[in-house]
Amino acid sequence: MKRYDLIVIGAGPAGLSAATEAASHGLRVAVFDENARPGGQLFKQIHKFFGSKEHKAKIRGYDIGRELLKEAESLGVEVFLNAPVIGLYAEKEVVARHADGVRHYKGDTVIVATGASENMLTFEGWTLPGVMGAGAAQTMMNINRVTPGERVLMLGSGNVGLVVGYQLIQAGCELVAIIDAAPRVGGYGVHAAKVARTGVPFYLSHTVVRAEGTDRVTGVTIGEVDASWQIIAGSEKHFDVDTICIAVGLSPSTQLLKMAGADMAEPAAGAGFLPVCSATGETSISGLYASGDVSGIEEASSAMIEGRISGVAAAGKLGFADAETVETRLNALETALSALHEGLFAPRNRGKSVPLTDEGIDNSQHLLKNGYLADDEVAKYPGVKRVSGVHPIIECTQNIPCNPCQDACPKQCIKVGANIVALPVFDETSACIGCGQCVAACSGQSIFLVNDDIGDNLASVTIPYEFLPLPEKGDVGTALDRSGTPICAATVTDVRAAKAFDHTSLLTFSVPRDEYMRARFWKKGAAV
Amino acid sequence: MSAVDRTRDIGEYVPAQDDDMIVCRCEEITKGEIRRAVHDGMYNVHEVRRLLRCGMGLCQGQTCARLVKSIVARELGVRSLEDATARAPMRPIEMSVFANDGGGE
Numbered sequence: 181m182k183r184y185d186l187i188v189i190g191a192g193p194a195g196l197s198a199a200t201e202a203a204s205h206g207l208r209v210a211v212f213d214e215n216a217r218p219g220g221q222l223f224k225q226i227h228k229f230f231g232s233k234e235h236k237a238k239i240r241g242y243d244i245g246r247e248l249l250k251e252a253e254s255l256g257v258e259v260f261l262n263a264p265v266i267g268l269y270a271e272k273e274v275v276a277r278h279a280d281g282v283r284h285y286k287g288d289t290v291i292v293a294t295g296a297s298e299n300m301l302t303f304e305g306w307t308l309p310g311v312m313g314a315g316a317a318q319t320m321m322n323i324n325r326v327t328p329g330e331r332v333l334m335l336g337s338g339n340v341g342l343v344v345g346y347q348l349i350q351a352g353c354e355l356v357a358i359i360d361a362a363p364r365v366g367g368y369g370v371h372a373a374k375v376a377r378t379g380v381p382f383y384l385s386h387t388v389v390r391a392e393g394t395d396r397v398t399g400v401t402i403g404e405v406d407a408s409w410q411i412i413a414g415s416e417k418h419f420d421v422d423t424i425c426i427a428v429g430l431s432p433s434t435q436l437l438k439m440a441g442a443d444m445a446e447p448a449a450g451a452g453f454l455p456v457c458s459a460t461g462e463t464s465i466s467g468l469y470a471s472g473d474v475s476g477i478e479e480a481s482s483a484m485i486e487g488r489i490s491g492v493a494a495a496g497k498l499g500f501a502d503a504e505t506v507e508t509r510l511n512a513l514e515t516a517l518s519a520l521h522e523g524l525f526a527p528r529n530r531g532k533s534v535p536l537t538d539e540g541i542d543n544s545q546h547l548l549k550n551g552y553l554a555d556d557e558v559a560k561y562p563g564v565k566r567v568s569g570v571h572p573i574i575e576c577t578q579n580i581p582c583n584p585c586q587d588a589c590p591k592q593c594i595k596v597g598a599n600i601v602a603l604p605v606f607d608e609t610s611a612c613i614g615c616g617q618c619v620a621a622c623s624g625q626s627i628f629l630v631n632d633d634i635g636d637n638l639a640s641v642t643i644p645y646e647f648l649p650l651p652e653k654g655d656v657g658t659a660l661d662r663s664g665t666p667i668c669a670a671t672v673t674d675v676r677a678a679k680a681f682d683h684t685s686l687l688t689f690s691v692p693r694d695e696y697m698r699a700r701f702w703k704k705g706a707a708v
Numbered sequence: 709m710s711a712v713d714r715t716r717d718i719g720e721y722v723p724a725q726d727d728d729m730i731v732c733r734c735e736e737i738t739k740g741e742i743r744r745a746v747h748d749g750m751y752n753v754h755e756v757r758r759l760l761r762c763g764m765g766l767c768q769g770q771t772c773a774r775l776v777k778s779i780v781a782r783e784l785g786v787r788s789l790e791d792a793t794a795r796a797p798m799r800p801i802e803m804s805v806f807a808n809d810g811g812g813e
């Protein structure tokens with residue numbers, strides 16, 4: 181039987197990170213993935229990542245995937261594609277399917293990094309073509325380059341629903357609404373706000389009543405739910421749509437771990453079974469690790485760190501790295517991982533209402549209910565200072581693990597500090613030169629550059645813009661407020677695209693001076 | 709697998725309005741069939757799966773496993789329920805390929 185020091189199952193961010201980490205300590209590593217392309221979810225993720233610079237924040241998911249692959253290849257990791265693992269046994273025997281047959285392999289250590297699958301929801305008509313997982317829609321758009329439909333309703337306001345919703349708009353679909361049965365937006369406020377300002381309404385405490393159509397989706401009826409999740413009579417609303425995307429969470433793909441006999445447990449009754457793991461991801465079977473989403477749903481950023489943790493642990497276990505090397509590496513990785521577990525979206529805050537930010541400022545309830553900040557609360561946050569001349573307005577108001585804005589500014593105008601979940605602060609005593617680096621670098625697209633007086637009683641607003649075709653200087657259009665409501669005429673005065681901006685263009689338009697604190701999006705043409 | 713308490717009284721099967729809704733798309737199993745199976749004595753997802761084949765189709769339960777589990781749990785009036793047994797082959801595979809076992813070569 182072909183033997184490897186480490187066999188990794190799944191070539192997503194966790195698996196690839198585990199493989200490169202282990203290979204860098206000298207292990208002979210094989211990775212199996214059932215897909216034709218490696219990268220797992222990463223290659224579908226076309227947005228800039230959150231996190232810190234050391235952990236690839238501000239880089240788009242697919243670029244992170246490419247970097248990881250290159251690193252793996254240069255370290256001699258063998259990657260088997262189109263190779264689903266169909267069996268895993270306690271002795272760490274791995275059975276994989278290749279084109280026309282199956283083969284058996286033995287790993288001295290095995291890391292299972294099989295990720296997760298999308299949860300589904302049943303309602304009348306849910307089996308009609310046109311109802312699909314948000315992840316499926318994302319695969320269609322970003323891998324296969326076809327739009328899933330023309331008019332789409334998104335069910336689920338977590339990060340997956342928000343991110344995929346935004347990508348649907350980028351792909352040219354009309355997103356008619358984002359709905360969620362929960363009373364609050366589940367994902368990052370900055371993700372919600374960038375969708376809301378294009379004019380997409382949010383319906384919280386709403387769910388799908390039925391999908392309409394006979395042989396495909398032609399419409400959807402949604403309704404408001406009461407405290408016991410029953411539809412309130414008379415609250416139904418209808419939309420003409422051809423696609424309904426479901427983003428109601430993921431379930432870890434733990435079957436191989438179960439098959440191997442690893443102990444499973446539920447964190448709480450009914451929460452779903454997860455492998456019982458040590459801090460390094462080792463299961464109840466010595467030398468068998470679980471890493472990434474399969475050990476509990478998180479994000480690609482944490483999956484990559486978890487993968488490295490398991491990778492170095494495997495190296496230590498087999499004697500490729502001495503105890504001291506392993507410990508130093510583990511300490512660094514665990515510190516990075518715990519930084520990602522802080523803030524408003526920390527695991528301990530899940531499902532809870534958190535009234536104040538770490539700084540003691542109100543967490544915007546308006547943002548949680550509508551997907552955008554109310555006009556009168558924006559100035560409460562430390563990224564927003566009313567000064568004259570050109571300066572950034574940072575509408576990043578929740579404690580999330582992210583800090584690219586701080587590194588982006590050549591003039592040190594923006595500070596997040598050592599604690600990466602702290603709110604970014606605009607230092608009004610510094611001299612902003614209007615370079616726009618912060619606007620392009622912000623993963624949440626929540627930094628705007630304003631100049632309160634450009635003459636003729638006009639002000640200018642610069643927004644991050646990721647839609648095609650790009651508007652041109654001189655284009656006449658309409659400024660929209662944070663809710664996507666047209667507020668005034670606005671003429672494009674500048675369009676900046678630079679390699680360093682990595683596909684985020686900076687669109688500058690002029691508005692009457694009293695509108696620059698409200699104008700946050702731009703559409704071509706006069707308001708209807 | 710933990711023992712099943714078969715003395716549990718779960719009451720009579722009461723037809724519900726959405727009983728004809730398909731839950732397992734691959735094998736076309738409805739919510740009503742699953743609920744009825746529980747009342748016929750299948751007190752865990754494993755037995756329901758063996759009786760009805762839900763979760764044994766092309767997607768191998770990727771879509772419905774969680775849905776089936778929640779229906780069975782609700783019918784039994786329990787919060788927590790074990791997942792079905794995981795067995796090789798984990799993915800649908802043609803017999804000709806499965807039989808072409810190159811072993812460790």
Ligand SMILES: Cc1cc2nc3c(=O)[nH]c(=O)nc-3n(C[C@H](O)[C@H](O)[C@H](O)COP(=O)(O)OP(=O)(O)OC[C@H]3O[C@@H](n4cnc5c(N)ncnc54)[C@H](O)[C@@H]3O)c2cc1C
Pocket residue numbers: 189190191192193194195212213214215218219220221222225227229263264265266293294295296314315318339340343344430433436471472473474477478479480481482483798
């Ligand atoms: C729609 C969507 C949007 C997301 N957006 C973000 C985001 O913006 N930022 C962020 O940080 N995170 C995001 N996430 C989460 C992030 O993608 C995941 O947390 C991350 O990909 C988990 O990495 P992983 O390596 O554990 O699993 P995955 O990326 O899912 O990789 C698992 C791999 O295992 C393979 N595999 C599974 N079973 C087998 C088998 N039996 N045999 C062989 N191969 C197998 C799969 O083919 C896959 O390639 C998003 C997730 C989704 C679904």
Ligand code: SF4
Pocket residue numbers: 571572588589590591592593594611612613614615616617618619629
């Ligand atoms: S525009 Fe340039 S100088 Fe001004 S805050 Fe942003 S990055 Fe700093």
Ligand code: SF4
Pocket residue numbers: 370574576582583584585586596604621622623624625626627
């Ligand atoms: S403002 Fe800074 S911390 Fe907030 S999302 Fe943008 S880059 Fe991240």
